[in-house]
Amino acid sequence: MPDVAPLLSIQNLVTRFKSVERGKWITAVDDVSISLAPGEMVGLVGESGCGKSTLGRSIVGLEKPQSGSVIYDGVDLSTLSGRALRQKRRAIQYVFQDPYASLNDRQTIGETIAEALIIIGINDKAEHARLIHTLLDQVGLPASLAERYPRELSGGQRQRVAIARSLAVEPRVLICDEPVSALDLSIRAQVMNLFLKLHKELNVACLFIAHDLALVRQATSRTYVMYLGRIIEEGRSDELYARPSHPYTQALLASIPSADPRIEANRPPPSIFGEIPSPTNPPSGCRFRTRCPQAMEICAATPPEAVRLTPSHSARCVIAGDIYQKNKAADHVEPVPA
Ligand SMILES: Nc1ncnc2c1ncn2[C@@H]1O[C@H](COP(=O)(O)OP(=O)(O)OP(=O)(O)O)[C@@H](O)[C@H]1O
Ligand SMILES: [Mg+2]
Structure with a gap:
């Protein structure tokens, strides 16, 4: 939990889909509770298919959760409807992974942003021109781009436009769903830096979804x-990455390549093995147990409770406390000289 009162609080959210296998269900988001403080940048990581996008989409209303609540600014959004709901929802914007799919190819960039401005009641043409200029400038694009169409832009430029469009409605939360992973490696860092700059300047809270743990860590x-x-x-993040205390997090972190060739040369073999089990038939108890190198009989019995390791770090694993203590002991071991 953040230290201050959360701006966005997701409580016990469950989102299910009908599977293509007849009569089966996929529980893509299963009893998830997360929160974001005002202006906070929070990471959400995990392998492909673990439910990150479904969680993000459920928060903004693109999927309908079966149960649980989305509480924004102290109000449970399920208690609202019509205009009041739209107004609150507007404060939470979604930035999609694919900048090629998220923009309307028949509208100029200016028209796309103007559409967002109209939503918040700004209809004056001169005001549109001024704000479009300001927004494009904020995301590092020249004002001349307003006349162009998405197909004339690079992937990085399109993602900047998508961000400008989200910012047009003055959001307080951005759900960023792998917003840089579809971009060329060379421009990922630039767009990532733009997110960090905007997050700081505008004090927008961000739920940053990513595969790339190195990115989230920083x-x-x-x-x-x-x-x-x-x-x-x-x-x-500083605690979790220094002392990962769930075997799954440890395995995820062990799979991050290092820039240091000495570390790479001594990298232990990956401890995560096998495929993710079918979401239509997840393992009983701890869902990671079928791939966990440290699984015990008890892990099949019941889903593990969260073990509180510090006031700001917890893990759902029966041996999380032991793993944490081992991590802590290892902190004090002098590194072997090279
Ligand atoms: N509309 C849908 N209908 C049926 N199943 C779906 C639907 N959307 C997602 N799923 C399933 O829900 C699970 C979670 O998918 P989701 O896209 O949320 O994962 P993810 O963590 O975002 O993956 P990735 O990292 O690949 O984007 C997967 O098993 C997926 O197949
Ligand atoms: Mg996804």
Whole structure:
């Protein structure tokens, strides 16, 4: 939990889909609770298919959760409807992974942004021109781009336009769903830096969804780790990355390549093995147990409770406390000289 009252609080959210296998259901988000403080940058990581996008989409109303609540600014959004709901929802904007799919190819960039401005009641043409200029400038694009069409832009430029469009409605929360992973490697860092700059300047809270743990580690103050629909570890990013205490998080971190060739040469073999189990038939108890190198009989019995490791770090694993203590002991071991 953040230290101050959350701006956005998701409580016990469950989102299910009908599977293509007849009569089966996929519980893509299973009893998830997360929160964001005002202006906070929080990471959400996990393998492909673990439910990150479904969680993000459920928060903004693109999917309909079966149960649980989305509480924004102290109001449970399920108690609102019509205009009041739209107004609150507007404060939470979604930035999609694919900048090619998220813009209307028949509208100029200026028209796309103007459409967002009209939504918040700004109809004056001169005001549109001024704000379009300001927004494009904010995302590092020249004003001349307003006359162009999405197909004339590069992937990085399109993602900047998508961000400008989101900002047009003055959001307080951005759900950023892998917003840089579809971009060329060379421009990822630039767009990532833009997110960090905007987040600081505008004090917008961000839920930053990513595969790339290295990216999240640097950019966020807290991180949630998701596995097969559930949050299995959460905490302050500095603590969680220094002392990952769920075997799944440890395995994810072990798979990050290092720039240091000595570390790469000594990298242990990956401890995560096998495929993610089918979400239509998840393992009983701890969902990671079928791939966990440390699984015991008890892990099949019941889903593990969250073990609080510090006031700002917890993990759902029966041996999380032991793993944490081992991590802590290892902190004090002098590194072997090279
Ligand atoms: N509209 C849908 N209908 C049926 N199943 C769906 C639907 N959307 C998602 N799923 C399933 O829900 C699970 C979670 O998918 P989701 O897209 O949320 O994962 P993700 O963590 O965002 O993955 P990625 O990292 O690949 O984007 C997957 O098993 C997926 O197949
Ligand atoms: Mg996704």
